[in-house]
Amino acid sequence: MNRLYDFTINPNDLSQAGIASSFIKNILKKLNVNREIIRRVAIATYEAEINVVIHSYGGKCNFIITDNSLNVTFIDYGPGIISIEEAMLEGTSTASKYAIENGFGAGMGLPNMQKASDHFSITSSKEGTVISMLFKLGGDLNDC
Amino acid sequence: MILKDLVRVLDAEVYTKDIYEENLPTNYAFSCDLMSDALMLLRNAPFYFCDEGVLVTGLATVQGIRTAEMLDLNVIVLVRGKIPTNSTIEEAKRLGIIIIGTKLAMFSTSAKMFLSGVKGLSDL
Numbered sequence: 001m002n003r004l005y006d007f008t009i010n011p012n013d014l015s016q017a018g019i020a021s022s023f024i025k026n027i028l029k030k031l032n033v034n035r036e037i038i039r040r041v042a043i044a045t046y047e048a049e050i051n052v053v054i055h056s057y058g059g060k061c062n063f064i065i066t067d068n069s070l071n072v073t074f075i076d077y078g079p080g081i082i083s084i085e086e087a088m089l090e091g092t093s094t095a096s097k098y099a100i101e102n103g104f105g106a107g108m109g110l111p112n113m114q115k116a117s118d119h120f121s122i123t124s125s126k127e128g129t130v131i132s133m134l135f136k137l138g139g140d141l142n143d144c
Numbered sequence: 145m146i147l148k149d150l151v152r153v154l155d156a157e158v159y160t161k162d163i164y165e166e167n168l169p170t171n172y173a174f175s176c177d178l179m180s181d182a183l184m185l186l187r188n189a190p191f192y193f194c195d196e197g198v199l200v201t202g203l204a205t206v207q208g209i210r211t212a213e214m215l216d217l218n219v220i221v222l223v224r225g226k227i228p229t230n231s232t233i234e235e236a237k238r239l240g241i242i243i244i245g246t247k248l249a250m251f252s253t254s255a256k257m258f259l260s261g262v263k264g265l266s267d268l
Contacts, residue, residue, distance in 0.1 A: 015231075018210035025214065035191060042214040043183050050207075090184075103203040103211070106180035116187055 003027075003065040009049060009076075011058040014102045021046040024063050028070070033137050041070060041135050044116035047109040048074040048131055054099035056129065070135040072117075081124040088114070145170050145261050147219065147242070150198070153260050154221065154246040154253060159228055160237050168242070170219055173262050175200035175254045179211040186215050189265060198262070200253055204228045209236045209243075218242060223250045 005027070007020035025042040045061070052059040052074055059076030081087050088110050095105025114120040119134035148166035151158060158164050172193045176182050182199060189197075198219045199212050204226040212220055220236070222228065222245040228236070236243050246253055258264070 014205070014207055017207065018213070022210065022213060039214075039216070040187065043187050046210065046214045047180070047183060100178075102205055103177065103179035103201075103207050106178040106184075108180040108184045112180070112184045112187065 005063045007061050009052045009059050009061060011053060011056055012098070014050075014053055017050050017053040018046055020061050021049050024070070027065070028137075031065075037135060037137060040116040044113045044133055045072055047113050048072070048133070050104050051109050052076045054095055054104055059128070065137075068137050070137055072133040072135070074131045076128045078126055078128045080126045081129055084122055084124055149260070150221070150257070151244055153256050154244070154248060156221065156244040156246040159233050159243040159245060160241070163237055163240055163242055165242065168218060169196040170198050171262060172197040172264070173200050173221075173254065173257055174198075174265055175250055177202050177250075179203065179207055182211055182215065185265060190268065191216075193265065193268070198257075200250060200257070202226050202250060204232065206232050206235050209239060209241055212241050213239050219244070221246060221253060223248060223253045
């Protein structure tokens with residue numbers, strides 16, 4: 001049976017950033033998922049969550065756990081990414097002073113998400129950005 | 145190296161006394177102010193590195209704590225005399241992450257740790 005978890009992400013509030021990532025990390029731990037996979041999920045989802053907080057007008061994310069995979073979707077409500085190609089380059093960032101003062105904005109987020117996930121896709125327009133990531137969890141999961 | 149030796153070497157203050165474990169191994173460290181760098185470069189680090197690892201940073205906000213949480217790092221060393229807020233300390237305690245602080249700058253902190261036998265990612 002699939003499990004579905006939804007979270008709302010508020011803009012410009014880094015104090016709350018990481019709550020969704022922390023939640024899914026703990027769920028995977030309870031399911032006895034391999035530690036290497038949990039680390040990749042935690043890193044990728046945390047980067048995505050931070051991005052919604054520091055770059056967007058707000059958004060949401062959902063996690064769907066199936067028997068052997070985790071599907072993650074982050075959706076925000078704009079203003080969108082002008083050039084995805086440039087945003088995917090390591091070190092390219094349009095982060096605000098607020099983001100940098102709080103330890104983010106190195107321009108590593110999107111490349112890190114792509115490297116950490118088994119499948120990564122991104123689309124963006126003025127209306128918003130959608131990031132989808134798939135993680136293969138391997139084997140049947142223990143119930144929690 | 146264990147935590148009590150690290151505290152002595154850095155003349156550090158312990159901000160999370162409730163969860164302080166003086167015998168905790170602290171054999172590895174990663175120093176940065178940008179959490180994105182830690183998240184990128186420690187993604188493929190051996191698990192023993194993070195299990196016995198320390199995040200050395202000047203970032204005293206809750207985001208440093210959450211980054212340590214994502215990477216399974218148990219100790220944060222705050223440099224340059226940065227003092228965490230009560231809410232940051234409470235979040236660290238909730239997650240079992242020990243925060244210590246030193247007045248030393250990041251370079252001197254890292255150098256003293258290295259000379260005491262702590263290894264970085266590039267030294268593995």
